[in-house]
Amino acid sequence: MPPGAAPKVRVNVAPASTPAPAYRIEVRNDGNAPVVTTVRQELPPGTSATTVTGGGRATPPVGRTGPAEITWRLTLPARSTTTVHTALTAVPDRLLTAPACAFASNGEQPYDCATATWRQVADPVAKDESTPLWQRPGSALVAGAVLLPALAGTGWWMLRRRRGRAGQTAGGRTVPDATGGPAAQGTLYPRPAVPPPAYRRRRPPVWLVVGVAVAALVGTVGAAAWTATTRVAAIDTDAKPTSGAWTGQGHAGPLGTPLREAAFEFTVYRMACAGSTDHRRCQATVGVRNLTSRQQVWHGELQRAYLPDGKWVNADEPATRAANQGRDVFAEPVAADQRMLVPLVFTVQGAQPPSQVELRSGVFSAGVRVDVP
Template identity: 55%
Template structure:
């Protein structure tokens, strides 16, 4: 039975639009400041030109008697005051920030905190299934065939693994991985996780996994397009309870798949 393909979605809108709107508001403030500076300099130039110009019949030569000034009626363009422009820009900025904050708050409030971490990923939709069923995410199709765990306290450095807890043990999962894209796809050991009771999880034990694969580092090279591998993944866990779920994913922003252990 084939699982439905995961749908690849872009980042939520509220992650991008507040940044663009905030930038627009900053541009409005800068524009208002430039208009204010331009008006101030223009007023100074007009005043200086008026003082330097003489409209008398003597061609600008002074007289011994004071001559009453004949002020001319200057025509001024009706423009909105600077305080009105700055106030409008501030109001626009406040509206943008408020809208962005309200949108982000609504998005966060709609997140179900009881869901597993994969449901909050950026690309695709998390797929969950049992052992033996192919589950597809954005780039890989995973099939977990089986998992076996050793006795508690048997996880030591002699079997190729790293430092293990005193009561730890190795759990080895046989996993099929197929690249369903048309490009080479890398994957990383730290993104493959085994979930223990209580929500705790551990990543792949790289040295133990390399030893189980006869010394080959399966994460060193990207998987070619359309290729498929069946390989062991080793997890070092503590306690007596085996992992309840495996979480497998191709990339950091992939929703990944979750496999329930029997």
């Protein structure tokens, strides 16, 4: 493929709606001539292929530890679409991202890449039954909203009832007549009014006031504690911030996951190493998209590969230029909303391959980190 030319091969990956992880990979040739391509799908760590169609086969990783990949050698007729399917072993409670790329006949220059994440379908009924009512989010707030008005209404009703009884006793008092007996009805002479005895206004009992106050305090503290616990539990403690992150927020993720930083969205689709332990050439297939409204520059010395011992190396710019068929991908700015797919080469020493790749759009950008299995 000549430098700067738009690829004629397009890749689309979609997860299947199946109980076990499965994917549909469509490879389309938009050109007017047949194309021979190598398609590779990276398998998530801890999985293996159970079904592969279209003549694909699972191969061990090249020059690295980790899961295998599925490889197809396809001949695409002009203006045609070829579809292959894969199914993987299930891993409970995990999102499985499996990117796929179509390469030129040499197996290194990417035509196009795509990614998809398979999600396990959760059973809402089982999830609802497995979580007790008092441990569900918002239960403390709902209980407090129902309990407090009920307690307040009960106290108000009891207080009114006591006052009503006191008023009935005072109003229904019989007044004796002059002979000491009860007054006769229909007397001809008006009897002097007897002033009702003075009663002190009753106050709510102490136990009622204290009970309502304690219930309100318990409900408020419980709701606050539950909300705080839920928010703390939602924090991803495994996220590793990048050093020197001044602009934007750093993100980390696995292969095939689009990760956004200050200006770019990076997606690492594949990492493969070859060569001796003294001079290993590790090539990452990276998608770069400018999400801003203006052109952005990026530099090879800001792109790093981290070894398991914490040491890191910058992108090997001469080797990266050779992998891109002589094109210097760092020489020209990336236009607004432009997406490009480039191989980045890192030259490392030692037997261990890189465990992480860090990518940045600028020196003050937070950047992204991608875990490489």
